[in-house]
Amino acid sequence: MRKRKVPKRMCIGCQEMKAKKEFIRVVKTQEEDIFIDPTGKQPGRGAYICPELECFKKAYKSKRLDKALKTAVPEDVYQILEDRLK
Known part of the structure; x- marks a missing residue:
């Protein structure tokens, strides 16, 4: 069996590379709508953040x-996003 490649992304808060599934994705669509993407598959520009309050505070600051x-x-x-992390 071949091992599947695990997609990696960087947290905008702590700047660590982790597996894509470990993050919360925030997406901006072409219509300029910004929302949290629970599936991680919505089209648009995405940003990833760890599900930790400390990473959120760094990114917010x-x-x-x-x-x-x-x-x-x-x-x-x-x-x-902050309510979701608390």
Whole structure:
């Protein structure tokens, strides 16, 4: 049996490479909608963050989510993400 390649992604908070399934994905669609993608398969530009509150705080403080998605992220998206991590 051949081993399958596990896709790796980088956390925008702690900058660590991990398996894609370990992250929470935030996606920006072509219509400029920004939301949390539970399946990880929605079309659009994605940013990945560890499911840890500390990584979220680092990303929020330095606006890394805004930089990764190349647009200003609304506060309600940050609030939903923070509530999900608590």
